[in-house]
């Protein structure tokens with residue numbers, strides 16, 4: 001596996017003093033913007049706040065308490081959104097899929113920059129829609145904390161234990177089939 005992929009993980013222990021440079025942040029969104037999308041419709045949109053600014057606080061305030069317990073130390077908080085129609089009212093095809101590809105590009109670019117990125121579904125989409133003034137044709141889908149890895153001792157005890165637990169995945173035999181569903185290809 002490519003090191004960019006094997007080195008990606010979702011830490012919660014972030015260095016509360018670390019800053020992200022404008023060049024690093026721009027490189028994340030460049031990577032995100034070059035993702036594939038159906039018919040090149042590019043439905044992914046991003047909201048960004050740097051720690052200490054108003055947008056960071058708006059995103060932080062929308063996070064569920066469990067995520068607020070660690071994500072305040074992020075250097076930047078992002079929200080990935082989709083637009084569901086174009087300017088003519090045409091429904092865009094598979095926008096969530098496109099945002100997922102865009103988010104994975106962004107996360108891998110963060111790894112390439114020596115940063116870490118942790119995706120979160122645990123936040124209020126409505127709070128983000130209200131505080132950022134999203135139009136009816138846009139929806140917030142995923143929040144992402146981007147920062148610099150810190151020591152697990154920065155975390156509350158329960159989260160510190162999860163931080164150092166081994167990462168696991170289902171074996172390929174349960175995931176990849178040939179001839180018939182359930183017939184392992186590997």
Ligand SMILES: Cc1cc2nc3c(=O)[nH]c(=O)nc-3n(C[C@H](O)[C@H](O)[C@H](O)COP(=O)(O)O)c2cc1C
Pocket residue numbers: 008009010011067118119120121122123142167
């Ligand atoms: C769509 C999505 C939503 C997630 N939501 C949360 C979340 O709200 N809080 C959290 O701490 N981690 C969240 N995660 C991180 C996952 O728990 C993590 O990716 C998974 O356990 C696999 O671990 P790894 O990313 O280190 O490989 C989310 C990840 C994804 C892709």
